[in-house]
Amino acid sequence: MDSLNVGIIGCGNISGIYLQNIPAYHGLSLRACADMRPEVAQAQASRHGIEARSVDQLLASDDIDLVVNLTIPSAHFAVSLAALSAGKHVFSEKPLAVDFEQGRRLVDEAEARSLLLGCAPDTFLGAGGRLARKFIDDGTVGHILSGTAFLMSHGMEHWHPDPEFFFKAGGGPILDMAPYYLSTIVNLVGPVKRVVSISSIGFPERIIAAESSSRKGERITVETPTTVMALLEFTSGAQITFCMSWDVWRHGHPAIELYGTDGSLRVPDPNFFGGHVELTERGGDWRAVDSSEMPLGSPNWRSPNWAPDVPSKANYRALGLADLASAALNGTPHRSSGRLGLHVLEVMHSILEAAATGQPKAITTTVDRPAVLADADAAAFWKRRPPAATAA
Structure with missing residues (x-):
């Protein structure tokens, strides 16, 4: 066997980039998709030349080796457990599960069955993440002592067609966006040891404003913190200020900035795979190093929701699937693993619990x-080679 046959469960907003990218990777053969809404699955299947099946059919299919779980967060556990129970490898969108103990059960189940369990994000494996890791490992900025991480916006209701789940239990900027930042920082600095935090709900109600939404104008009652300020202590001794908010109209903070004994490092937006790494050594001027000429670093995608002046981004989602397939087929390291996803999940829940x-x-x-x-x-x-920048 030189590839894993892939089936996708969940054909919502995020599925387009996976369906676009999976055929571009070695070790993956895209076969089928499924969704609880058959017409949605059929539309994606027709668009990408694959077969639409029911969820139960896909799970029972002998020709599917790897299930990609792109359902909403509250369904991640049930779908991933069903896929593992059916003898399939699994790669789940983040978070691994909404509940930490459910996440632990998934990891244990996969290991008991000798199956691989992977979890997004895989962005830290892109060119920008690899370049930042090289500067850390080379000692360019020395031992990391401290840092900051900021994700600040005004949420999803202005562009997402069905944004309600973002503002309910299992959503919020921590469970939705913190995985990108935490996975990247753990890749660079190592595991988290302890957290302290505070949180708030800045706007108790949101109004769906997306022109593409059939629910435009509907009001959403917010039931989960939308601003969280935390301090993370790492096993390495580093201390990083960690701020996630959907209550901010505009800001000027870099996504991730790390401060070492010999210099400082700015890491590209961890939601994407490329970008510039900036560094300063012993107080010198900042210098930017572009990762776009590195493998899986060139811009290849743009959101249909972006203004025309917003530049295209490197979006190579499904890289984690290729990494998992290589691990299954060739015994190479499995990097965006369930164990990493579980650690990130515990850190996120601990941040929320510490705030509460x-x-x-x-x-x-x-x-x-x-x-x-x-x-x-x-x-x-x-x-x-990646196609010209497209919306997916």
């Missing part, structure tokens, strides 16, 4: 930093 109780929370899980993905190996995953 006012007490620090110790992290019980740990994880090694993922193995480095060499540029040559990243290039070998990709079958063809």
Whole structure:
């Protein structure tokens, strides 16, 4: 066997980029998709030349080796457990599960069945993440002592066609967006040891404003924190201020900035795969190093919701699937793993619990930093040059 046959469950907003990218990777053969809404699955299947099946049919299919779980967060656990129980490898969109103990059960189930469980985000394996990791590992900025991480916007209701779940239990900027930041920082600095935090709901109600939404004008009652300020202590000794908010109209903070004994490092937006890494050594001028010429770093995608002056981004989602397939087929390291996803899930829940109780929370899980993905190996995953920037 030189590839894993892939079936997607969940054909919503995020599925387009996976369906576009999976055929571009070695080790993956896209076969089918499913959704609880058959007409949605059929539309995506017709668009991408694959078969639409029911969820039960896909799980029972002998020709599916790897299930990609793109359902809403509250369904992640049930769908992933069903796929593992059916003997399939699984790659789940983030978070691994809404509940930490459910996430632990998924990891245990996969290991008991000798199956691979992967979890988004895989963005840290892109060119920007690899370049930042190289500067860390080379000691360019020395030992990381502290840092900051900021995700600040005004949420999803102005562009997402069905944004309600973002503002309910299992949503919020921590469970939705923090996985990108935490996975990237753990890849660079190592595991988290302890957290303290506070939180708030800035706007108790949201109004759906997306022109494409059949629910435009409907009001959403917010039931989960939309601003969270945390301090993360890492096993390495680093301390990082961690701020996630959907209550901000505009800001000027870099996504991730790390401060070492010999310099400082700015990491590109961890929601994408490329970008510039900026660094300063011992107080010198900032210099930017572009990752776009590296494998899986060139801009290839743009959102249909962006203004014309917003530049295209590197979006190579499904890289984590290719990494999982290589691990299954060739015994190479599995990097965006369930164990990493579980550690990130515990950190997120601990941030929310610490905010609710006012007490620090110790992290019980740990994880090694993922193995480095060499540029040559990243290039070998990709079958063809990326297409011109497209919306998906």
